[in-house]
């Protein structure tokens with residue numbers, strides 16, 4: 267463990283650098299208990315056109331750099347489809363290419379829904395899957411049995427501490443994106459041919475219901 271202190275400092279410094287641009291815009295929400303513990307809070311905003319059923323959610327996220335060099339991510343959301351797991355990820359664009367942050371309703375296009383693919387030009391690809399347990403890589407993007415569940419009121423709480431988030435400090439900005447709307451209110455992510463929204467497939471594949479992957483909330487950690 268001889269090298270541990272050096273690693274901690276390097277990680278905290280890189281983290282502060284990545285978040286530097288955001289600190290001023292959201293200064294009222296920031297707390298800095300010490301040089302080695304930086305905490306940043308951001309709102310999560312609804313991104314769908316208002317007439318998309320079940321899309322009127324809201325939320326917050328907090329990202330905290332811990333003294334041991336780990337990064338703690340907290341997500342709270344209200345108004346989600348109840349009693350269902352919600353896929354959540356950190357999205358970003360590693361490297362020098364500009365990240366456009368979160369999409370808005372205008373990104374929906376002719377079909378009237380902002381799909382995962384509609385949002386990628388804005389928030390980029392998945393850096394980390396915000397699962398409760400197990401693997402956090404992009405390959406767990408749709409591991410719905412390991413994502414946080416909303417309660418009967420549509421409230422969701424999530425917190426996990428990460429030792430490493432590949433691409434995180436290299437990304438100009440990072441967004442938290444929360445997915446999943448039960449359009450027809452049947453308590454499941456499933457196809458329903460009789461519903462104008464639940465009948466649609468995900469932009470990620472014809473066999474996946476749009477309900478399971480449709481982005482609901484997005485917020486920038488380092489916009």
Ligand SMILES: [Ca+2]
Nearest residue numbers: 448452454456
């Ligand atoms: Ca459904």
Ligand SMILES: [Cu+2]
Nearest residue numbers: 354355357443
């Ligand atoms: Cu995502």
